[in-house]
Amino acid sequence: MPEFPEGLEWLNTEGSISIYKDLCGKVVVLDFFTYCCINCIHLLPDLNALEHKYTDKDGLLIVGVHSAKFPNEKVLDNIKSAVLRYNITHPVVNDTDAILWQDLEVSCWPTLVILGPRGNILFSLVGEGHKEKLFLFTSVALKFYKEKGQIKDNKIGIKLYRDSLxxxxxxxxxxxxxxxxxxxxxxxxxxxxxxxxxxxxxxxxxxxxxxxxxxxxxxxxxxxxxxxxxxxxxxxxxxxxxxxxxxxxxxxxxxxxxxxxxxxxxxxxxxxxxxxxxxxxxxxxxxxxxxxxxxxxxxxxxxxxxxxxxxxxxxxxxxxxxxxxxxxxxxxxxxxxxxxxxxxxxxxxxxxxxxxxxxxxxxxxxxxxxxxxxxxxxxxxxxxxxxxxxxxxxxxxxxxxxxxxxxxxxxxxxxxxxxxxxxxxxxxxxxxxxxxxxxxxxxxxxxxxxxxxxxxxxxxxxxxxxxxxxxxxxxxxxxxxxxxxxxxxxxxxxxxxxxxxxxxxxxxxxxxxLSIINSETAVVDGPFLEKQKTIKLPKLPKSSPNVKLSPLTVSPGQSLQLILRLDLPAETKLTEGAPSFWFLTAEVGQDENILAQSSPLPKKHGQFHMLSQRDTTLNLLLIQKYFLMVTIFRSILFLYNKNTFKIFIFRIMIFFFCFFHIRFFPLIIIEA
Missing domain, CATH: 2.120.10.30 (TolB, C-terminal domain)
Known part of the structure; x- marks a missing residue:
């Protein structure tokens, strides 16, 4: 049996494995498989049962050799997913270019090749349905080489990929x-x-x-x-x-x-x-x-x-x-x-x-x-x-x-x-x-x-x-x-x-x-999104500007992404370091209150949740006029920056102006 080539990718191990170092003194079962193959999947319970009967301390180790059929199966991340999906816990090597496949003249998925403690090939089994032969040959080989003193009980460094999921x-x-x-x-x-x-x-x-x-x-x-x-x-x-x-x-x-x-x-x-x-x-x-x-x-x-x-x-x-x-x-x-x-x-x-x-x-x-x-x-x-x-x-x-x-x-x-x-x-x-x-x-x-x-x-x-x-x-x-x-x-x-x-x-x-949301009665593993809380919506005056979006067909549970782009007047900009919020409302029905709202985070978009299949109306403040107004008042304040009393008077004026003109608008302060 030739040595595993250098540079191969390994899963479920702490590093690469050598046949003549790590596997010396072991009876090794090489499982040539491709994760799409139903026959290969059928073989996994047999290998799992064999692993439970004999461990590496007993002198047995199973190594999966993934030799792909499809190009997609050559990608390591996809093999990782298959290893997780089928609960494979033994070492797996990605035989990307089918080097081991060709060296051992394998021609069919699945194929099992059993090696002796010196890397010597003992026998092979082609296809599925050979559980009795597999157990018989393996037990005889372990017994034979133990009696000859050639079996070692050293452990192989196993690091399961599933533990990091x-x-x-x-x-x-x-x-x-x-x-x-x-x-x-x-x-x-x-x-x-x-x-x-x-x-x-x-x-x-x-x-x-x-x-x-x-x-x-x-x-x-x-x-x-x-x-x-x-x-x-x-x-x-x-x-x-x-x-x-x-x-x-x-x-x-x-x-x-x-x-x-x-x-x-x-x-x-x-x-x-x-x-x-x-x-x-x-x-x-x-x-x-x-x-x-x-x-x-x-x-x-x-x-x-x-x-x-x-x-x-x-x-x-x-x-x-x-x-x-x-x-x-x-x-x-x-x-x-x-x-x-x-x-x-x-x-x-x-x-x-x-x-x-x-x-x-x-x-x-x-x-x-x-x-x-x-x-x-x-x-x-x-x-x-x-x-x-x-x-x-x-x-x-x-x-x-x-x-x-x-x-x-x-x-x-x-x-x-x-x-x-x-x-x-x-x-x-x-x-x-x-x-x-x-x-x-x-x-x-x-x-x-x-x-x-x-x-x-x-x-x-x-x-x-x-x-x-x-x-x-x-x-x-x-x-x-x-x-x-x-x-x-x-x-x-x-x-x-x-x-x-x-x-x-x-x-x-x-x-x-589709966001999966836990309920009080369902037993579920893993984190879930919290239920949307109903928040009392502000009332807008009749003069409020409205931007009505085109109707969309939306399933409950879908997420809609809204990106707000600001077109500010020349020579104006948003205040650096100021808290950033956005606040949006949507009318979806008589019995539903839908609200999307951010916390003070540097985000430019948010998500709607639990929208139904109805028209969505979005009420937004005219950002340009609001920030132009703020810019004008700041300029006026700058002219009076040496007179404390005048500054105080202007601040009172600004307060009452904003209170009566924009107090019903949702406040939108977006970080650039």
Whole structure:
């Protein structure tokens, strides 16, 4: 085994590691992985169990070797996020240029290479599902080398990256959905292993599960999840893709109970299904969405079964699918996809193939009547007909069904458009458009299914967290899910690696952050914004000048940025060192008092919170006239600066003049 090359980036360690120094006397398991790969994710519980059985004192050490598939996965910060998201606690090295991959002739993700205490290669395991062999080979190797006296019990310096992560209301939120019949959203707070039900102003109504992972059913306080992803809500019932538990969970908001409706809690390999839900093994469900059978409406739950590269269905009522025999309520079965990881389209649903489908959306109206699928590993968006099950290409990828490396960031039509690991889709029936979370390109794109044209509407391609005045200058960091709300006016985006839900106005293209606000009843980790206090507003005289802004479509909880620019008369300036305040009012409704006010801080802008979808009227003082008046009086005072009595008289005059002319105005003193 060659030495680790110099200059490689390491995570979860105090420094770089040497095979022939630090790892001498250890049995080492090298895990070659890429964090997008579902098979690599499936292997992590096996490695975690091995770490709990043997420690470095016992002579075992696991080292993750991250050899990226996608360009986005080569970036250290993105690998850090994955290490946190999947709770990886062993050392990880960023094999950016795949040097170790090539030296050891690795050809598949995941691959395990087991080394002896002298860096000698003992054996390798390709793919997932080798837990018994892994444990057997490792235990035999440890026993053999201990008997030969070659095992050392020295500890490796571990420094977990997660220990430096600041608390946050959300942690890697994967998906979000809107309840259009009420004023609320459902958020999969994936990193906190919980589901949040929040009002559209961001106030939490229910926090279900978390902060630790588990698979327990019961009350909201008792129940637990394990990295939940997809969520769908209707009639006070939420269905959850409980991904790493390999379960579909049901949340009843009326009884406040959680139950399991599909899966047995163990990763399944069955690619046909047909058993009753709670008896049917499933594998890493990533998204869920309501759909219809041949008999009635919204009686099917479609499931993106990422772990076995298929689309499944859970019957919520008795019904039929594609002219099959009658299916009873609770039946869980495969609907489309062979289970092979490919980008294969076919008129016969079970002869088509997907590659880690991760996002679903339904367009039930004609002429579409289909499922849209974000097929992440093929970097495509596909459609599945709800009439006959035919699987077709929409955008991305290429024609060769075996090529899963046809990715990029190119706007265009059909196969000429290129995506990079898209994770989410949502249908806008108001405009007949499909929005795509192009996750590894850090963009939101829109597809016209009629022309197959795909264009960027938000994001720059840079992984960061910038809120700009235009959507194409705002940035994201691996957005994983999105949904349409407010009658097609707003797009809610789960900006996963920024730990935020962002809101995009589809008319103005303005993007804001949904502030998550704690409530008295919800149990929540992390800091939260305090509720806005109602402040008594001043009355303005009829002669007060008004500046009325154009109406904006605003969701409760969105933030509006106001920048006040002062145009002062020539030869005038603001007083240096004077306290700086701003004071603004907005009329939004009879029962709401909205106020934005700063403390004495050197800021030129502030934020509105909890604005509703109504006209906003802003009342401002004419700054130029006010400061011109102050400048004139100061000049007069300067002329009388040698006469104390005259200064006193002029100060009294100034006081009464200001009192009767501007006492009803909000005072605005802005620091330059």
């Amino acid at each position: 600041p608390p946050s209301p959300l942690l890697f939120p994967g998906k979000v959905t809107v309840d259009n019949l009420s004023d609320r959203l459902v958020i999969a707070d994936t990193g906190h292993h919980r589901i949040l039900v929040v009002r559209k102003n961001g106030q939490i109504q229910h926090s279900i599960g978390g902060p630790n992972s588990g698979s327990k059913d019961g009350t909201f306080l008792e129940s637990t999840f394990n990295s939940p992803q997809g969520v769908s809500i209707k009639n006070n019932i939420i269905y959850v893709a409980d991904t790493e538990n390999h379960l579909i969970r049901k949340i009843d908001l009326e009884t406040e109970m959680v139950s399991t409706v599909a899966g047995i809690g163990i990763q399944g390999t069955d690619k046909e299904g047909g058993a009753k839900g709670e008896e049917q093994p499933i594998s890493s469900p990533w998204d869920v969405v309501f759909g219809t059978s041949e008999d009635s409406g919204d009686d099917v739950l479609w499931i993106a079964m990422a772990g076995i590269h298929q689309i499944w269905a859970l019957m919520l009522e008795d019904g039929k699918l594609l002219k099959k025999s009658d299916l009873i309520k609770g039946t869980c079965l495969s609907f489309a996809g062979s289970g092979n990881e490919e980008n294969r389209n076919n008129a016969y649903p079970h002869k088509a193939s997907f590659a880690q489908p991760s996002g679903l959306s339904v367009a039930s109206e004609e002429p579409w009547n289909c499922l849209f699928v974000a097929d992440s590993e093929s970097s495509t968006v596909r459609t599945v007909s709800l009439k006959d099950g035919a699987v077709k290409h929409l955008v991305g990828g290429e024609r060769d069904p075996m090529n899963l490396f046809a990715f990029g960031d190119v706007d265009g039509a059909g196969i000429n458009a290129k995506l990079q690991h898209p994770l989410g889709v949502t249908w806008d029936k108001k405009r007949n458009l499909l929005y795509v979370a192009d996750s590894y390109n850090h963009k939101i794109k829109v597809v016209d299914p009629k022309t197959k044209n795909c264009t960027t509407i938000a994001g720059t391609g840079e992984a960061s967290n910038i809120i700009s005045s235009t959507s194409t200058e705002s940035t994201f960091n691996e957005p994983g899910g999105l949904c349409i709300g407010e009658n097609g006016n707003l797009l809610y985006i789960a900006d996963t690696n920024n730990h935020q839900i962002k809101v995009m106005d589809l008319e103005t293209k303005i993007i804001s952050v």
